[in-house]
Amino acid sequence: MTGDTVVHAEGLGKRYVLGRRPAVHDTLRDALSSGARDVLRALRRRGGTRATDDTVWALRDVSFEVRRGEVVGVIGRNGAGKSTLLKILSRITEPTTGAAWTRGRVGSLLEVGTGFHAELTGRENVYLSGAILGMKRREIARRFDEIVDFAEIERFIDTPVKRYSSGMYLRLAFAVAAHLEPEILFVDEVLAVGDAAFQKKCLGKIGDVAREHRTVLFVSHNLVAVEALCARALWLDHGRIASDGRAGPVISAYLQGASPVVTERTWLPSAPAPGGGGVRLRRVCVRASDGAPPDRLSVHTPFVLECEYDNDQPTGTLRVHLQFYDEKELLLFDVGPPVEADASAQGSPTGLLRTVCHIPGNLLNDGRHRVALTIVRDNVPVVRHPDALVFDIQDSVEDREGWYEKWPGAIRPRLRWDTNIPVR
Amino acid sequence: MASLSERDPTTWIRPSTGRPTIALAELWRYRELAFFLTWRDVKVRYKQTVLGVTWAVVQPVASMLVFALFFGRLAGMPSDGVPYPLFSLAALVPWTLFAQGMSQAANSVVGSADLIQKVYFPRLIIPVAAVGAAVVDFVCGFAVLVGMMPFYGVYPTARALWLPAFVVLALAASLAVGLWLAALSTRYRDVRHLVPFLGQLWLFATPVAYPTSLVPPTWRPLYGVNPMVGVIDGFRWALLGTETGPGPTLAVSVAVTLVILVGGALYFRRMERVFADVV
Numbered sequence: 001m002t003g004d005t006v007v008h009a010e011g012l013g014k015r016y017v018l019g020r021r022p023a024v025h026d027t028l029r030d031a032l033s034s035g036a037r038d039v040l041r042a043l044r045r046r047g048g049t050r051a052t053d054d055t056v057w058a059l060r061d062v063s064f065e066v067r068r069g070e071v072v073g074v075i076g077r078n079g080a081g082k083s084t085l086l087k088i089l090s091r092i093t094e095p096t097t098g099a100a101w102t103r104g105r106v107g108s109l110l111e112v113g114t115g116f117h118a119e120l121t122g123r124e125n126v127y128l129s130g131a132i133l134g135m136k137r138r139e140i141a142r143r144f145d146e147i148v149d150f151a152e153i154e155r156f157i158d159t160p161v162k163r164y165s166s167g168m169y170l171r172l173a174f175a176v177a178a179h180l181e182p183e184i185l186f187v188d189e190v191l192a193v194g195d196a197a198f199q200k201k202c203l204g205k206i207g208d209v210a211r212e213h214r215t216v217l218f219v220s221h222n223l224v225a226v227e228a229l230c231a232r233a234l235w236l237d238h239g240r241i242a243s244d245g246r247a248g249p250v251i252s253a254y255l256q257g258a259s260p261v262v263t264e265r266t267w268l269p270s271a272p273a274p275g276g277g278g279v280r281l282r283r284v285c286v287r288a289s290d291g292a293p294p295d296r297l298s299v300h301t302p303f304v305l306e307c308e309y310d311n312d313q314p315t316g317t318l319r320v321h322l323q324f325y326d327e328k329e330l331l332l333f334d335v336g337p338p339v340e341a342d343a344s345a346q347g348s349p350t351g352l353l354r355t356v357c358h359i360p361g362n363l364l365n366d367g368r369h370r371v372a373l374t375i376v377r378d379n380v381p382v383v384r385h386p387d388a389l390v391f392d393i394q395d396s397v398e399d400r401e402g403w404y405e406k407w408p409g410a411i412r413p414r415l416r417w418d419t420n421i422p423v424r
Numbered sequence: 425m426a427s428l429s430e431r432d433p434t435t436w437i438r439p440s441t442g443r444p445t446i447a448l449a450e451l452w453r454y455r456e457l458a459f460f461l462t463w464r465d466v467k468v469r470y471k472q473t474v475l476g477v478t479w480a481v482v483q484p485v486a487s488m489l490v491f492a493l494f495f496g497r498l499a500g501m502p503s504d505g506v507p508y509p510l511f512s513l514a515a516l517v518p519w520t521l522f523a524q525g526m527s528q529a530a531n532s533v534v535g536s537a538d539l540i541q542k543v544y545f546p547r548l549i550i551p552v553a554a555v556g557a558a559v560v561d562f563v564c565g566f567a568v569l570v571g572m573m574p575f576y577g578v579y580p581t582a583r584a585l586w587l588p589a590f591v592v593l594a595l596a597a598s599l600a601v602g603l604w605l606a607a608l609s610t611r612y613r614d615v616r617h618l619v620p621f622l623g624q625l626w627l628f629a630t631p632v633a634y635p636t637s638l639v640p641p642t643w644r645p646l647y648g649v650n651p652m653v654g655v656i657d658g659f660r661w662a663l664l665g666t667e668t669g670p671g672p673t674l675a676v677s678v679a680v681t682l683v684i685l686v687g688g689a690l691y692f693r694r695m696e697r698v699f700a701d702v703v
Contacts, residue, residue, distance in 0.1 A: 016701070091437060091544040093700040099438035106435065114542045117464055119471045124464075131460040132543055160471075 011098035073226030076236035107182025113173035151175035263294035277382030278313035362414035444693035461553035480561035529602025603688030648676030
């Protein structure tokens, strides 16, 4: 018997009906008219079965077990079923198929401030929200001072929360939830809100819960936080479990899954290769300048992109242009060598040639990057390779100062600053 | 290492099939939440108002004045030998309890959409708490009613001990109808438009402005199909001493209320499976 299992899911599935939700209509009139349409349609194609392609499985055949004290990160793209899974385990919505059980007191934190009412004071909201999250009145009373301390809002505890700053509101709301003391905690993207200090506090609290040998299921897009907090990760893809295991490998696998990483391509002289106009590609690769393996490039690591190609024509100058795209297919920049970089001003020699582009550290943001390559001869494109290289730039936790959200922006340069200089 | 103790409950999560149950035991475990939700509704209702809880008596008293003028004075409506203002207020106070409870319950589930999508608790708590919030207003209205009685030289008798039973019947009736409307409103937003209209029609179908004695005696048990007939007859009998004491009409009202209430609770429980998906 699996004595220490506290969450058990077996074949969980959740089906939603697209467009027209399951026989739901905003008004009776809609229901009547759509009902009439259905009747007409049914009459027209008599005996024909209704198409079922307007349903979607948000979750499909999900089975896993969580043991007491485990902290499991649930990762996956938008719409992969992460939130649906949490909603089913929190009993907010029912599964369509399968079954699950949880053992012990469950606390679910699907948003910060569940049940808060703007007109009520901080004190009143602590009680209300506590009760809604499943605390008994006596428990709330016993922990009230602790909650207020944690939120750091003593002075405003009898002020309606609508007069709170958003930071105060979040702190109080999280403080209530943090003192829920569940044996199993389901958390969904709580870190998506709030400032750095607040996020640090939230993460710290989740870490505390884990240390107290309680069980946490933590849904997040934030891979840095998942890797920092969770020993185990569950990767959902299109509603199914794509991978389940130690957090590091699962996260790596998830990152690869986006569009496959290619840090090196080689073409043998005899094999067909991208080419034209007397130029043939032989090799492209990405390489960290410090010798680190190319799948461990961090935002700080300088690296190089190398391109080798055969040149058969002695006339004209070859130039390699690189276009950098981020994972959202945004063109970050398009670079080519400046004129003075050419080794031979009189034109490119024949034979096997190499062009190296040096990318400084602290330029690209973290995430998957695709490099498209174009070789031009005297401004005429002769070779194109749209996904010559695909590589990941990884975030580094060091300089985050407790802030774990995705760093915004297409690039992430480190610039020179002169700060706080007294001005006469 | 902490092991799983006996009191660690195992919660099963699976698609519900078959007939719903009301799950009263779970409802009872969550009674504190019902209290807090009621308390919130009451607290919020009169925040930032000048008159505050006075509003709770304005509605029945204003209706009484209008009724007394038009029906009592101008139309000369019979009132079973009781001064007409008292006669109508004794009905308006429980009527307001019913009508307010019903409309609050009807809108409660859609109004709690964000809660329903973010946290689990027995959904029946929501309409129950909404009806509960109407009780505070009722107590205020009732105080005015009792305060007015000596003014007309009417004093309560031992019959007044029956009053709590009629209050419970009014609450049950309002919850019964409210449950149906609340469950329907998650699918059909029409309910929001229907409720005020339903309340108005129902008011005329209930002996608030007129006495039950206008209805021929043989039809009265059938009249009792409207549960509020039993409630208001009871109120007038217990408080004002009219001849509308407990009888077949009340029995019919109680039976009808029970049927609608249990049916409503089961319907609500069946619909609640998809609340989070449709609300």
